Amino acid sequence: MTQELTPTRTAQREWWRDAVIYQVYVRSFADSNGDGIGDLRGIRDRLPHVAALGADAVWLTPFYASPQADGGYDVADYRVVDPLFGSLDDAAELISTAHELSLRVIVDVVPNHTSDQHAWFRAALAEDTERDGGPARERYHFRPGRGIDGELPPNDWESVFGGPAWTRPPVSHHHPSKEGPSGPSDSDGDWYLHLFAPQQPDLNWNNPEVHEEFDSILRFWLGLGVDGFRIDVAHGMVKAEGLPDIGSREQAKMIGSQVLPFFDQDGVHDIHRGWRRLLDSYAGERIGVAEAWAPSPERLALYVRPDELHQAFNFQFLNCPWDATVMHAVIDASLAATASVGAPTTWVLSNHDVVRHLTRYGAGDDALGLRRARAAALLMLALPGSAYLYQGEELGLPEVTVLPDDVRQDPSFFRSNGQDGLRDGCRVPMPWSGGEPPYGFGPAGSWLPQPDTWKSLTVEAQTGDPLSTLELYRSALALRRELPGLGDGEMQWQESPEGLLTFTRPGFACTLNTTDHEAELPTPGRLLIASAAPVFSDDTVALSADSCAWWAI
Ligand code: NOJ
Ligand code: CA
Secondary structure, three states, X not given: OOOOXXXXXXXXXXXXXXXXXXXXXXXXXXXXXXXXXXXXXXXHHHXXXXXXXXXXXXXXXXXEEOOOOOOOOOOOEEEEEOOOOOOXXXXXXXXXXXXXXXXXXXXXXXXXXXXXXXXXHHHHHHOOHHHHOXXXXXXXXXXXXXXXXXXXXXXXXXXXXXOEOEEOOOHHHOOOOOOXXXXXXXXXXXXXXXXXXXXXXXXXXXXXXXXXXXXXXXXXXHHOOOOEEEEOOOOOOOOOOOOOOOOOOOHHHHOOOOOEOOEOOOOHHHHHHHHHHHHHOOOOOOEEEEOOOOOOHHHHHHHHOOOOOOEEEOHHHHOOOOOHHHHHHHHHHHHHHHHOOOOOOEEEOOOOOOOOHHHHHHOOOHHHHHHHHHHHHHHHHHOOOEEEEEOOHHHOOOOOOOOOHHHOOOHHHHOOOOOXXXXXXXOOOOOOOOOOOOOOOOOOOOOOOOOOOOHHHXXXXXXXXXXXXXXXXXXXXXXXXXXXXXXXXXXXXEOOOOOEEEEEXXXXXXXXXXXXXXXXXXXXXXXXXXXXXXXXXXXXXXXXXXXXXEEEO
C-alpha cells in the first residue's frame, strides 16, 4: 500500500490551488552592491520579509543575460544570470535560502521572443540565405516586404509597444562575415516580426528546434531547483497560418477583448501540454503560470485545463473598476470559467506592467486610493483560489507619477500609441528603512528616484503599527493560513444593499462596502479583521466607506 494517492495527500500536494505568490521585480527589490540596481543577493537577504509576510512563494522577474531593452524580457542567454543581477551561484543560493524559509521559487521564462542579441538572432542576421538556405532565419519570422521594393511591412500587425510589428534590418548587418563591403543579395531586405520592441524578435514555434531549446531551458532551471515558471506572453507563441492582416489600427487596445491572429491561437495549447508533461516528470509539484491575454474568461480557462498550466493571471479582475456590480460579475465569470475546467482562479491586482491599484482606484486621491486598495486586498485574499501580490502593495505604495522623462526606461514610453508607456512608475525601488532615499534599498542610490515622502511607508516604519497596511497584510495572510474556509473551495453570495458585496465561505463571511458612505448591516459574526474599523451598535454594524471586513460565523 502506498500513501501517495490518498485524497488528503493529493490535496496537500496541490499547494498552488490556494498559494499566495509574491512578485519580486528583481531590479527594484534590494541592491546588495551599491550600483543602484536590485540584484539576487539583495533579494536573498530580504527574503525573510516575504516569509514573515506569510507568502508561499516568490516569483522573480527575468534576471537572465540581457541588453535590458525591455527590463530583461529581452533575453540574450536563457542559462546565464546577467552580471547586473549576480551569478548562477547567487541564483542557486537564493533558491536554497528560499526553500529554507519554506518559500517556493517561480522564475520567468520568455518563450515568445528572444533578444536581438541572442546568438540565434545574430546568426539569423548574419546568414547568407542563398548559400545556407536560411535555417537560422527559420527560427524567427522573416518575410519579404510588400510594395515595389519590399519597402512596406509584410502585414499590418502593430507592436504592443506601438508602431509596426516588423523591422527591416539594415543590409550591412546581413553579411558581417563576408569580406569587403556587403552587397545586396536576394535575402536582403526581409523584415522580421516583433510583437514587442524591435529588440525582441518573435520566435517561430513551428520550428522543432525552438521546442527542443525551450524544453532544455526549462530543464536547466528545474535542475537548479526552481518550483515553476511564469510564462511570459503564454498566448503569443503561435501565429495564425499565413500571418493575415487584421484590417484595423490601434491593435494594442484590442488585446484581451478581441481575437487577433497573433494572440490566443489554439496551437499554443499544444506547447503548454508539452510543458505540463515536462513539469510533471519532476518531483515536487512544479507549476506553470500563464501570462495570457484571452478575449474571454472561457478562453483564458483553456490555459488551465488539467493537462495544461496550473494558473493563469486573472487580468479581468485586475482591470475591474471600483464598482460592486462589475466586481460581482467579474468574480462570477472568472470562478465559473475556471471551475468548468477544474482549476482555481488566480487573482491579481497589480504587477510590473500596470499602474499600481492604489493609484488606479484613487483617481488622483491617494487617501481614497489607499482605503480602496486595503479593502481590495482583503476582498482578493478572501476569494477562492490563489493570489499574486506585487512587491510594495503590502506597503500601500502608490504609483510614482512624477518621474522625469530622462530617468524613464520603459520601451513603450519611447514608442507611444501602444501600451500606455508609463510602466516605470510601478517599478520604483522598495523602501525598507530610514528617513530618506534610498530607504535601505541599497548602499547608495536607486535606478529610479524614490519620492522623499516615502519615509512613513518603509517596512521599518510600518512594522508593529497595527493600523499600517503592512500589518494588515500580515494579519490577513496569517488568518488565511489558519482558517480552513479560505483559499481553494466554495463561496456563496449573500443578499446585500446596492454598492455592497457579501459572501460566505465555511465558517466565514466577507463584507465589502464600495460606496463613499457608511453602510449599516446586521452584524454578520465575530470581526476578524477590517481594512477600516467598523462601528458596532446593538446587533448592527456600520461598515466604513470603501472598506472590507472578514467575519467568523
Ligand atoms: C509581459 C511582461 O510582463 C512585460 O513586462 C513585457 O514587456 C512583455 N511581456 C514582453 O515580454
Ligand atoms: Ca546591484
